[in-house]
Amino acid sequence: MSRAPIVPLGRNIYRIPTLGDFINSFVIVDDDGQVTLVDCGLKRAPTAIVRGLRAVNLAPHDVTRIVLTHAHSDHAGGAAAMVQRTDAPGVGVHALDATYLSGGKSVPADATTRLGALVNRLPGGGFAPVAVSEELSDGQVLNVGGGLQVLHTPGHTPGHIALLHQPSGVLITGDSIWNMRSRITWPIQAMCTSHVQNKRTAHVLGEINYDVAAFTHGPQISTQARESVRGFLQRASH
Ligand SMILES: [Zn+2]
Structure with missing residues (x-):
């Protein structure tokens, strides 16, 4: 497990482990010093995020944009606090997850699974509501890094996104696929709105x-990142 507060992935792009390697945020730095933060971890993650930024001489006020891969509490839990602490006006998120963020609600889990139905009934599944400052759409190329x-x-x-940083060749997968215990896996089925659709779109x-x-x-x-992902998808998609 990584103990470093921030891990370089390529030129101007970093990973910040916010709960060991189990939950990550990402940082992309523009040539003019503006910073984009991707995902904000659990409610307590802002401490780790700010520590990570400081380790590469960045301050919260350098952050001018926040993008979330999707509206779950392990990615959006720290978002409201990070909007407050930074110069980002709100968060950018795909249009289909936007109302969950502004309402502070996790997207419902798959109610056709027993665990999913249980998760949906648990209290405290949400997070502090956060302003959505931009709605993202498929294929859009953001002026970031x-x-x-x-x-x-x-x-x-429904609004889950992956993000490809074109100059560095770093793909932020989001939760379509995980890399747990040195193996690429599907996310926990009950956590998905539709595990079947996730398998279909991950290709x-x-x-x-x-x-x-x-x-x-x-x-x-x-x-061999792409080969590893392709190998997993070929083996696991059927
Ligand atoms: Zn997640």
Whole structure:
């Protein structure tokens, strides 16, 4: 497990482990010093996020944009606090997850699974409501660090996205696939709005080009990343 407060993934792009390697945020730095933060971890994650920023001489006020891969409490839990602490006006998120964020509600889990139905009935599944400052759509290339492409990969949630940082060749997978205990896996089925749809849309991650696969859950894969992801998708999609 990584003990470093921040891990370089490529030029101007970093991973911040917010709960060991189990839950990650990402930082992309523009040439003019503006910072984009991707995902905000659990409610307590802002401490680790700020520590990570400081380790590479960045301050919370350097952050001018926050993007979330999806509206679950392990990614959005610290979002309201990070909006408060930074110069970001709100969060950018795919349109289909936007109302959950502004309402502070996790997207419902798959109620056709017993665990999913149980998760939906548990109290405290939400997070502090957070303002949505931009709604993202598939294929859009954000003016972030030389180009950050939005890949809509619904299933885990309806508005789930992956993000491809084009200049560095780093793919942020989001929760479509995880990298737990040195193995690529599907996310926990009960946590997905539709596990079937997640399996279907994850194939996008095997078709695009990148050098590093950076997972929201688990450490990055820096060698043969695309081959590893493709191999998993071919084995596991059926
Ligand atoms: Zn997650």
